[in-house]
C-alpha cells in the first residue's frame with residue numbers, strides 16, 4: 036500500500052502521508068550512494084558498535100512518516116503551477132520534532148528523509164531534547180515573486196497545521212537552504228490564525244525575526260557553531276597532529292563553499308579569528324585571494340551588489356566547474372552549500388587536512404574513505420553544523436517562557452558588578468583597567484546567553500565525540516553517530532511499550 040491517507044483539503048492543496056518503508060532509489064552522484072543511503076550507511080557503521088538489537092536499530096533507522104503536499108499557485112502569466120513539498124518526521128522519540136525547511140528545485144522525498152534522519156542524530160549529539168524532522172519545497176525561489184512565495188509558504192504552513200504536523204509541542208520547523216526569517220514569520224502567522232488561543236503559538240517555528248519572537252544570535256548561530264567546533268578541535272594537540280597541521284586556528288588558510296547564511300557567517304567568524312579565507316566558492320564561480328579575502332569588505336560588496344562576484348579584493352574565476360575551487364590549496368575546508376560536493380570525482384584532489392562539514396551531507400562515503408586514507412580529519416555535519424538547532428532550541432525556550440533572556444537579571448547583575456568594581460578600586464593593590472571594569476560591570480544580554488550557551492554546547496559535544504572516537508578507535512563521524520544512537524536508544528526504550 037502506497038498511501039496511508041489521502042484527501043483534498045479546503046485550500047485545494049493535496050497531501051499524502053506516505054509509509055516510509057516504500058523507499059525508491061533516487062539518483063545522486065553517479066556511481067555513489069545516494070544522500071539517504073549515505074546517512075543510513077553511516078548509521079549502520081556506528082550501530083554495529085552498539086549493543087542494541089538488530090530489530091531496535093532497524094526501527095530507529097527508519098523514517099516514521101512523510102507528508103507529501105501539492106501546492107497550486109498562479110504564475111505571473113496567470114497560469115496554474117504546482118509545487119510539491121514534504122515534511123518528514125524521522126523520529127518522534129522526543130517531541131517536538133525539529134528541522135528546517137529547504138526550498139530548492141532539487142528537493143525530493145529521499146533528500147528530505149535523509150535530512151530528517153540527520154536531524155534526529157544531530158539533536159542527540161548536542162543534547163537538544165527534540166526528535167528529528169525536515170521539510171522540503173521543490174521550487175527555485177528565484178523564479179517566483181514575493182507574493183507567490185508567500186502564498187506557497189502559507190499553503191505549506193496551512194497543510195502542516197491541518198495535519199497536526201506543526202506546533203510548539205509537535206513539530207517546530209526552522210530555516211534551511213533557500214528559506215529565511217521572512218518565511219518563518221508567514222508560517223508563524225498562518226499557524227496562529229488557526230490556533231489563535233494557543234498562548235505558545237510563537238514557538239511553532241524558529242528562526243523568526245526578532246520583532247516576531249526570534250532570538251538574537253539565531254541568524255549567525257550555525258556559522259558560529261562551525262567556528263566554535265573548529266576552534267576547539269584545533270586546540271586538541273594530539274588530534275591536530277594527526278592532520279599534519281599545527282594547533283590553533285590563527286593563520287590557517289580556509290576555503291568555504293557557499294556564501295549563504297552558513298557560509299557567510301562561517302567566513303565572518305574564521306576571519307575574525309585571524310584565519311585567511313583564501314577561496315569562497317559559489318554556484319557558478321569562485322573567488323580567491325592567496326593572502327586572504329577581506330571578509331568585512333566582501334560583506335559590504337555583497338550588500339551593495341547582491342553577490343560576491345567581481346569583488347575587487349579577489350580574483351573571480353568563472354571558467355569551468357566552480358567546484359574546482361574545492362581543490363585549491365588550504366588547511367581547512369568548510370563545505371557550506373549542498374550535499375555530495377566532496378565525492379569520488381574530487382576527493383583525491385582535496386588539499387585540506389581538516390574538513391568541517393557546515394552543510395548537511397557534503398561528503399560521500401566513497402570520498403570519506405579516500406580522505407581518511409590520506410589522513411584528512413572530518414568533523415561531521417551532525418556535530419559541526421548543529422549550532423543552528425541549538426540556538427533554535429533557545430528561541431523555542433524563549434517563546435515558551437515569554438520573556439527575553441536577561442530581562443530579569445541584567446540590571447541587577449550590573450549593579451552588583453559596579454559594587455564589586457567600587458570595592459576593588461578602594462584597594463591600593465588592585466589596578467583595574469577601564470576594559471576590566473567594563474567587563475565586570477556588564478550584565479549578560481540575550482546575545483551573550485545565546486552565544487555562551489552555544490559555545491558550551493559545542494565544546495561538550497566535540498569533547499564527547501573525540502572521547503568516543505579514541506575509546507573505540509573510530510573516526511569522528513562514526514563516534515558522533517555512536518553517541519547519538521546510544522542517547523536516542525535510552526529514550527526509545529522507554530516509549531511505545533503500551534502496544535507491545
Ligand SMILES: NC(=O)C1=CN([C@@H]2O[C@H](COP(=O)(O)OP(=O)(O)OC[C@H]3O[C@@H](n4cnc5c(N)ncnc54)[C@H](O)[C@@H]3O)[C@@H](O)[C@H]2O)C=CC1
Pocket residue numbers: 135210211212213214257292293294295296297298316317318319357371372373374393394395420421423424
Ligand atoms: N541555515 C541553517 O541554520 C542551517 C543550514 N545547514 C546546511 O547548510 C547548508 C547551507 O545552508 P544555508 O546557508 O542555510 O543556505 P542558503 O540558501 O542561505 O545558502 C546556500 C548558498 O550556497 C550556494 N550554492 C548553491 N549551490 C551551490 C553550489 N553547487 N556550489 C557552491 N555554492 C552553491 C547558494 O548560492 C547560496 O549562496 C545546507 O546544506 C543546509 O542544509 C545546516 C544546519 C543549519
Ligand SMILES: O=C(O)CCC(=O)C(=O)O
Pocket residue numbers: 133134135136157207208209210211241242395420421423424425427
Ligand atoms: O534550527 C533548526 O531547528 C534546524 C536547523 C536545520 O535544519 C539543520 O540543522 O539542518
